[in-house]
Amino acid sequence: MNTVSIVEIVIAAILFLIMILSMFNKRVRKLRVAILVILLDICLLTHVGVTYITEEPVLALKGNSVIALEANETYIDPGIQASYHKKDVQKDVKIQGKVNTKKPGEYKITYEYHYQKDKVKQLERIVKVEDHVAPKITLKGQEKLTIYEDEEYKELGYTVEDNVDQDLEQQVKVQKNEVSKNEYELIYTVEDSSGNEAKAVRNVILKKRQTSQNTQTNSDQTKEENGNSTKKPTSNSGIIYLTFDDGPSLDITPKILDILKQENVKATFFLLNYGESKEKLVKRIVEEGHTVAIHGYSHNYKKIYASEQAYMQNLTKLQTKIKNTTGVTTTITRFPGGSSNTISSFNPKIMTKLTKKVVEEGFRYYDWTVDSNDAGGAKTRDEVYNNVTKGLIRNAKNTVLMHDFSGNQKTLDALKAIIQYGKQNGYTFQKITTDTPMVKHKINN
Ligand SMILES: [Zn+2]
Structure with a gap:
């Protein structure tokens, strides 16, 4: 464009000079004016032609040429402005390149406009996906625990959650630090692929063994299932x-x-609606010192997870009924299917809403940490027993899911052995009360 304008200006200047000069010469005036007009015409036509051919399209990015966003955010391309010969040609611009916001890194987006036969005008944008969110280490078992000084600490394990990286568990480093003669701490650290660091600490306190007591506590007649006779x-x-x-x-x-009565163990019963013939049982649960809790008036997923209102009605309806039967107003509850269920996904995000809602309404909900699977894959007494005993974590709070629906003989048959296993291994049995910390699964809907 620039060079053309200069040529033009020069031609125009020459023409101007010729014109001025011709003004002073009357004889040749007419002829010279005619020539002048012709020259002017040629000049104008050349100008139009040349500028049309040499003019380039104008491309300009909307938004910044470098965009940074956090991992897992959605990237929406701000687009581009494009014009050619004063016409908007935005829709003819090809946009290439993809941004994977799940993976931190630099991504290039290119915008190409093809014009004339084989000419291309191109612009670029850089999108940086960054991860500034640290992973989270969750320790299994207690963060502070006591063992005998001659006993070896067995790692209770941990889980790692991160917004980007998947298998960080394998990369956790555990460092042992002596705090004092009878205490040490275990420091768990892990870094995600973007260098964000997470840390967790477990304190292990060593205590002296009191020689008189401990060998006697395990003198029950029942033998442990695993055949380990020297306990x-x-x-x-x-x-x-x-x-x-x-x-x-x-x-x-x-x-x-x-x-439960024989073993002097208290438990928690999450009830469904019950008929008149079962009222005695509900009363007995309370009279014998167990916790009566709400599963729901109905267990029909389609109905109860249809709306927040439907769910809350299902909850309070049974709460009122239990109150009328026993005099107890219970606020302890468990979602049918658990708070982690996906069966409710016909109503998107309902569990996210409900887990908030029930707590706001004064309820406390309890999922489980150990699944006997007696409503699922476990078909025999031994499977129930194994699922429970193998799922228990020492020095931790274990919430065991079982069912007392009609016909569930396998759980009934396994119960006594489960209780005895627990007692022999030093666990205490407790019922859930409103002082018990809530047990929450990860929400999946
Ligand atoms: Zn259920």
Whole structure:
């Protein structure tokens, strides 16, 4: 464009001079004016032609040429402005390049406008996906625990969550630091692929063994299932909360209550709606010192997860009924399917809303940490027993999911052995109360 304008100006200047000069010469005036006009015409036509051919399209990025965003944010391209010969040609611009916001890094977006035969005008934008969110280490078992000084600490494990990286568990480093003669701390650290660091600390306190007591506590007649006849007394401050869902039932619940009574263990019953014939059972649960809690008036997922209102009605309807039967107003509840269920995904985000809502309304909800799977894959007494005993974590709070629905003989048959296993391994049994910290699964809907 520039060079053309200069040529033009020069031509125009020459023409101007010729014109001025011709003004002073009358004889040749007419002829010279004619020539002048012709020259002017040629000049103008050349100008138009040349500028048309040499003019380039104008491309300008909307938004910044470098855009930074946090991992997992959505990237929306701000687009581009493009014009050619004063016409908007935005829609003819090809945009190339993809941004994977799940993976931190630099991504290039190119904008190309093809014009004339083989000419291209191009612009670029850089999108930087950054991860500034640190992973989170969650320790399994207690953060502060006591073991005997001659006992070896067995790692209780941990989980790592991160917004970007998947398998960070394998990369956790554990460092042991002596705090004092009878205490050390375990420092767990891990870094995600962007260098964000997470840390967790577990304190291990060593105590002296009191020689007189411990060898006697395990003198029950029942033998451990694993055939380990020489039992080593080990310290274990673990708690087991036995919980029974989907009852009461006339055939199973009374027998469960009998066993709990014999073993002097208190448990928690998450009830469904019950008929008149079962009212006695609900009263018995309370009278024998167990926790009566709400699973829901109905267990029908389609109905109860249809709306927040439907769910809250399902909850309070049974709360009122239990109050009328027993005089107890219970605020302890468990979502049918658990708060982590995906069966409710026909109503997107309902669990996210409900887990907030029930707490706002004064309820406390309890998922589980150990699944007996007695409403799923476990078909025999031994499977129930193994699922529970293998799922227990020492020195931790264990909430065990079981069911007392009608016909669930396998759980009934496994219960006594489960309780004895717990006692022999130093666990204490407790019922859930409103002082018990809530047990929450990860929400999946
Ligand atoms: Zn249930």
